[in-house]
Amino acid sequence: MRFDAGEHIFRQGDEDRSVYVLQTGLLKAYYLSDEGKENIKSFIQPGELIGSLAAAYFKEYCSFSVVCLEPSVTVELDFDVLYAATRDDLEMASAMVEHLLNFSMKKERREREFLTESAEERYRMLIDRSPELFDKVTQKDIARYLGITPVALSRIRKRNASRK
Amino acid sequence: MRFDAGEHIFRQGDEDRSVYVLQTGLLKAYYLSDEGKENIKSFIQPGELIGSLAAAYFKEYCSFSVVCLEPSVTVELDFDVLYAATRDDLEMASAMVEHLLNFSMKKERREREFLTESAEERYRMLIDRSPELFDKVTQKDIARYLGITPVALSRIRKRNASRK
DNA sequence: CATCCGCGTTAACCCAGGTTAATGCGCCCT
């Protein structure tokens, strides 16, 4: 499936029960609060996989939206088919375990960062870990990913003007 | 394996490559910062499973410690054996997928709460979701789990004096 | 070319939570 920049793959509240593998492009997954504030769950880069686990597994509504930041190409997989496959194909199950282990560790790291680091430290770690992001994504989105406002990020950048 | 309250199952920095299933008791998993500050990753209740995925999978050091808050009984499983089993036993692989899906969703929810909610809202949600914890765990530990100081939690409780 | 709009920056003011320290309480220990 091909998408233009700005197009949504699915929206918060949808009943989408698919999983998408990103081939090329860049996606952002975000939560929209009742008051209309956006908080960014993650950026998705080629090779990564995105979909609302909870929505698919518990047959609920998606708790977040996914939109393309660049023109993107994805492959859509039906969660139920995928899940059924893990129940009777060892290859699939192993691959799924592999993927989920990696996914869990990523989530765990982010949880840890929120728990133990300040916004400023999280900013510095993000620069170290994913410098490419800073070329592709607006500062507003970086801020919303770090859990702060664009104004706060601008201040942090000023404080850290020396490094990048 | 039996443990007294206060005993550690493993410590940050250990090379423990096991996974533990809690039969009875109550555990807490926590990070200790360089400056000696404690931040609580999670409380583990009977039926749940704990272990440092990253340590086991990447053969690294554990990034957190696990200590018993009550006398506890656990079953120890070797991660490598477990992982190998998922590679050639469909039953095991399916169970592992099941478990990891649930684990991922829990982490995802916590990530979301840190990203989108204030400390006060997180406190209220915790009361709703796990009221039992408040009887078993000190307020200090609840605060460290919420990502705030005991002093801040005391203030929040005062503001919310009406509800519990 | 002029207009518009969204982004990043900066300033001023506000507030939640951190820090430090004092107090009082309950619990464990011998």
Next chain:
DNA sequence: AGGGCGCATTAACCTGGGTTAACGCGGATG
């Protein structure tokens, strides 16, 4: 019983980030 220790509370003060608003800018659009 007495001493000691860790926990919860409260107060005073500090600080990082939120909010609002003004400004300049660059890119898109007519």
